Amino acid sequence: MDVPAPQGITVRDAATKFTAALTPKPATPVEPQESENIETLSPVEATVTDEPTVETPPAQERPTLRFEVDGVEVVLDEDEARRSHLRQADYTRKTQAAAEVRKAAEAEMAAARTERQHYDSTLKALKSQLVAETEPDWQKLLNEDPIEYVKQNAIHQARRERLAAVESEQRRVAELNAADQQRALQGHLVEEERRLNSAIPEWTDAKRAKADKDEIAEYARSLGFSDAELSGIYDHRAVIALREAALYRKMVAAAKKKVESVKDGPKTSRPGNMQVSTVDKGLAAARDRFGKTGNVKDAGAVLNRLLAPKPKGI
Numbered sequence: 674m675d676v677p678a679p680q681g682i683t684v685r686d687a688a689t690k691f692t693a694a695l696t697p698k699p700a701t702p703v704e705p706q707e708s709e710n711i712e713t714l715s716p717v718e719a720t721v722t723d724e725p726t727v728e729t730p731p732a733q734e735r736p737t738l739r740f741e742v743d744g745v746e747v748v749l750d751e752d753e754a755r756r757s758h759l760r761q762a763d764y765t766r767k768t769q770a771a772a773e774v775r776k777a778a779e780a781e782m783a784a785a786r787t788e789r790q791h792y793d794s795t796l797k798a799l800k801s802q803l804v805a806e807t808e809p810d811w812q813k814l815l816n817e818d819p820i821e822y823v824k825q826n827a828i829h830q831a832r833r834e835r836l837a838a839v840e841s842e843q844r845r846v847a848e849l850n851a852a853d854q855q856r857a858l859q860g861h862l863v864e865e866e867r868r869l870n871s872a873i874p875e876w877t878d879a880k881r882a883k884a885d886k887d888e889i890a891e892y893a894r895s896l897g898f899s900d901a902e903l904s905g906i907y908d909h910r911a912v913i914a915l916r917e918a919a920l921y922r923k924m925v926a927a928a929k930k931k932v933e934s935v936k937d938g939p940k941t942s943r944p945g946n947m948q949v950s951t952v953d954k955g956l957a958a959a960r961d962r963f964g965k966t967g968n969v970k971d972a973g974a975v976l977n978r979l980l981a982p983k984p985k986g987i
Contacts, residue, residue, distance in 0.1 A: 786853060793846045796839050803836040862907060869909040873916070885916065892919035932960075 808829050815822040869876065876882035893903055893915055906912060959974045 782853070786850075789846055789849060793843065793850075796843050796846065800836065800839045800843070803832055803839065806832055858907075865907050865909045869912060872909060872913055888923075889915050889919050892922060 806829075809825055811822065811826070814825060873885075876885065889912070890903055894900075906915075962974070
């Protein structure tokens with residue numbers, strides 16, 4: 674017998690509804706919406722677009738230039754070679770422009786010197802003319818003709834003023850010439866210094882250069898050069914000649930000292946061998962010859978005997 678549920682629902686109806694609530698319902702398929710522009714794509718096709726693929730072309734190798742600089746191979750690409758060429762062209766252009774400016778300045782200075790020399794010659798001639806004019810006996814002229822005295826006095830006063838002006842101008846020209854000579858001397862010294870450093874690269878070291886120059890000066894003084902004469906030596910060739918002579922004297926002195934030390938040293942002989950070998954005889958003869966002459970050639974002969982390899986058995 675069914676028991677009626679409250680609010681008009683029976684127990685059977687409540688059980689049915691409860692069972693239906695616990696039972697999962699099958700999913701209702703959803704119909705896809707139709708579209709004119711959308712197509713269904715497969716999983717693989719969905720990852721592919723319609724845009725064309727642009728392939729990156731492989732990088733082309735730039736043309737290069739290969740050459741040697743001081744035995745080292747240098748490789749430059751086209752851009753580097755172009756930039757290097759532009760830098761070199763710019764340097765060459767600037768160097769040429771500087772050379773042209775220097776050449777023009779030298780030509781202008783040469784023309785000015787020539788004109789100044791002509792002007793100086795004119796001043797000398799004018800001075801000679803002014804000095805050659807003799808003055809009258811002023812006291813006699815004053816007593817005999819006072820009017821002529823005044824006239825001549827004015828003329829000679831003007832002459833003396835012109836002479837003073839000429840002498841002042843000569844001093845100014847002489848100062849200009851001295852300044853030009855000083856500039857020329859400075860340029861000559863710079864050039865000779867450059868040539869000297871090129872001939873003796875080790876003199877780029879200031880300490881080494883000072884030590885060598887002190888030795889050269891000492892050697893030159895031993896030859897009779899005065900300090901004033903040494904200070905007037907500008908030619909790099911003269912300095913090189915004095916240096917080589919000083920080095921040669923130093924080498925000869927060292928060789929002579931070594932030979933004398935060997936000559937005065939104790940003489941040793943191999944036990945049991947009382948005979949003097951041919952080499953020892955030659956060395957003894959060379960020593961005697963050097964002791965008599967004392968020249969460099971005989972000293973070299975002794976050194977050659979000392980340094981020569983001895984034959985086996987000696």
